[in-house]
Amino acid sequence: MSDATDLEELERGTELVKRGFAKMQKGGVIMDVVNKEQARIAEDVGAVAVMALEAVPADIRKRGGVARMPDPVDVQEIIEEVSIPVMGKARIGHTAEAQILQALGVDMIDESEVLTPADDRYHIDKREFTAPFVCGARNLGEALRRIDEGAAMIRTKGEAGTGDVNQAVHHQRNIKSAIRKLEGMTHEERERWAREHEAPADLVHDAADRGRLPVVNFAAGGIATPADASLMMQHGCDGIFVGSGIFGAENPREMGRAIVEAVNNWDDPERLAEIASDIGEGMKGDANVDLPEEEKLQDRGV
Amino acid sequence: MTVRAGVVAVQGDVSEHAAAIRRAADAHGEDAEVVEIRQSGTVPECDVLLLPGGESTTISRLVHREGIAEEITAHAEAGKPILATCAGLILVSTDANDDRVDTLDLLDVTVERNAFGRQRDSFEAPLSVTGLDEPFPAVFIRAPVIDSVGDDVEVLAEWEDDPVAVRQGPVVGLSFHPELTDDSRIHDLAFFETVLAGA
Numbered sequence: 296m297s298d299a300t301d302l303e304e305l306e307r308g309t310e311l312v313k314r315g316f317a318k319m320q321k322g323g324v325i326m327d328v329v330n331k332e333q334a335r336i337a338e339d340v341g342a343v344a345v346m347a348l349e350a351v352p353a354d355i356r357k358r359g360g361v362a363r364m365p366d367p368v369d370v371q372e373i374i375e376e377v378s379i380p381v382m383g384k385a386r387i388g389h390t391a392e393a394q395i396l397q398a399l400g401v402d403m404i405d406e407s408e409v410l411t412p413a414d415d416r417y418h419i420d421k422r423e424f425t426a427p428f429v430c431g432a433r434n435l436g437e438a439l440r441r442i443d444e445g446a447a448m449i450r451t452k453g454e455a456g457t458g459d460v461n462q463a464v465h466h467q468r469n470i471k472s473a474i475r476k477l478e479g480m481t482h483e484e485r486e487r488w489a490r491e492h493e494a495p496a497d498l499v500h501d502a503a504d505r506g507r508l509p510v511v512n513f514a515a516g517g518i519a520t521p522a523d524a525s526l527m528m529q530h531g532c533d534g535i536f537v538g539s540g541i542f543g544a545e546n547p548r549e550m551g552r553a554i555v556e557a558v559n560n561w562d563d564p565e566r567l568a569e570i571a572s573d574i575g576e577g578m579k580g581d582a583n584v585d586l587p588e589e590e591k592l593q594d595r596g597v
Numbered sequence: 598m599t600v601r602a603g604v605v606a607v608q609g610d611v612s613e614h615a616a617a618i619r620r621a622a623d624a625h626g627e628d629a630e631v632v633e634i635r636q637s638g639t640v641p642e643c644d645v646l647l648l649p650g651g652e653s654t655t656i657s658r659l660v661h662r663e664g665i666a667e668e669i670t671a672h673a674e675a676g677k678p679i680l681a682t683c684a685g686l687i688l689v690s691t692d693a694n695d696d697r698v699d700t701l702d703l704l705d706v707t708v709e710r711n712a713f714g715r716q717r718d719s720f721e722a723p724l725s726v727t728g729l730d731e732p733f734p735a736v737f738i739r740a741p742v743i744d745s746v747g748d749d750v751e752v753l754a755e756w757e758d759d760p761v762a763v764r765q766g767p768v769v770g771l772s773f774h775p776e777l778t779d780d781s782r783i784h785d786l787a788f789f790e791t792v793l794a795g796a
Contacts, residue, residue, distance in 0.1 A: 402716035
């Protein structure tokens with residue numbers, strides 16, 4: 296048997312292997328962590344992966360200044376601490392930060408609008424990497440541009456660090472309703488839609504034929520409670536990123552456990568009532584409606 | 598015949614397994630009625646079970662908390678078929694050498710999680726599998742290896758001398774992900790060609 300396996304035909308970093316990794320995250324909760332202690336808690340409460348970053352989005356908002364990739368020492372410590380996948384955030388267009396994260400052994404790179412963009416015109420050429428990428432999107436055209444650049448997973452941008460879910464809902468509705476419209480269109484109408492929305496035509500046809508994005512589609516940006524997680528699953532998301540919502544809560548362990556269980560029981564309100572009881576207060580947050588335009592992160596890197 | 602197939606769906610690549618067993622059933626001129634299992638109560642109605650890939654620590658937590666774990670064990674003890682891939686393989690093993698995963702002890706193998714390394718080491722390659730004429734396009738993602746097998750376990754495939762596909766009675770366990778490709782021969786092998794054919 297073993298003599299028949301052909302090592303020369305072994306391939307790493309293919310589209311199948313990258314998108315396959317993203318599929319293994321489905322139905323799961325990916326939690327933002329800034330150090331190994333938080334990573335330990337995230338794994339204990341059932342996170343499918345952790346996202347390493349320098350500060351959670353709510354703290355980046357408060358602090359201001361330039362937000363960059365996490366310190367390599369912290370990333371290394373988190374990798375050594377947990378057995379689940381470790382993801383890391385790089386600035387939009389910052390190819391070198393992404394290369395460093397890949398060299399550290401990060402399992403997926405988030406090219407993220409939460410950090411200060413490094414390039415105002417171009418995203419990272421993600422096809423050049425062995426590591427898979429996840430990118431944020433506010434609508435279908437943006438999602439398909441990122442997939443064309445090599446993203447293996449899409450998440451809604453939402454409005455990170457606010458604890459207000461309404462922008463994540465808005466973005467997920469944009470994506471789903473655009474796909475529903477495309478499903479009813481003829482070939483030439485889809486071609487025209489692609490031109491108008493600056494989206495690659497082959498991916499427009501692919502999404503229309505599948506009736507969904509061709510890659511895994513998570514929710515992110517403002518998810519702070521078990522009910523928020525259930526809501527995003529009801530909007531057809533494949534899973535959930537939680538940023539400030541876990542470690543900004545009164546009791547991160549209870550909130551983390553509850554959000555993991557809420558994603559599994561998203562369609563059972565009786566179970567959700569139990570799951571959401573006695574878990575302490577959620578993060579305080581800021582309503583999106585009160586946020587000045589210049590403080591919005593979602594318009595970065597479109 | 599209609600086969601009632603349960604995909605344990607607490608977390609992982611569930612829809613891919615649902616599509617694969619439908620394709621395998623179709624190739625046999627049979628129907629598969631696929632149900633997703635996220636709570637207890639459904640496993641006893643299933644003819645076959647699929648345990649997908651995903652994160653073994655998360656899946657282990659949730660199948661125990663939801664009361665699905667005991668039902669999977671009862672299914673196996675009744676001699677009904679199970680196909681377990683990657684995280685699923687870890688769950689059905691006797692020991693994963695890791696107290697973060699509470700294994701079910703349905704397949705007499707011990708496994709090592711993430712033995713091939715991190716995602717950058719994940720790969721696809723053609724793999725020879727006992728019972729298949731042509732190599733299978735195997736996709737290994739942060740995959741476990743089987744580091745010891747009991748006497749009653751048949752090794753169906755190896756990668757660099759480590760077992761990566763095994764069978765013990767009605768339970769088939771794989772390190773890789775047959776559900777990620779359009780090739781449903783392994784779902785066919787695990788369910789339709791053998792156990793159900795003899796039923």
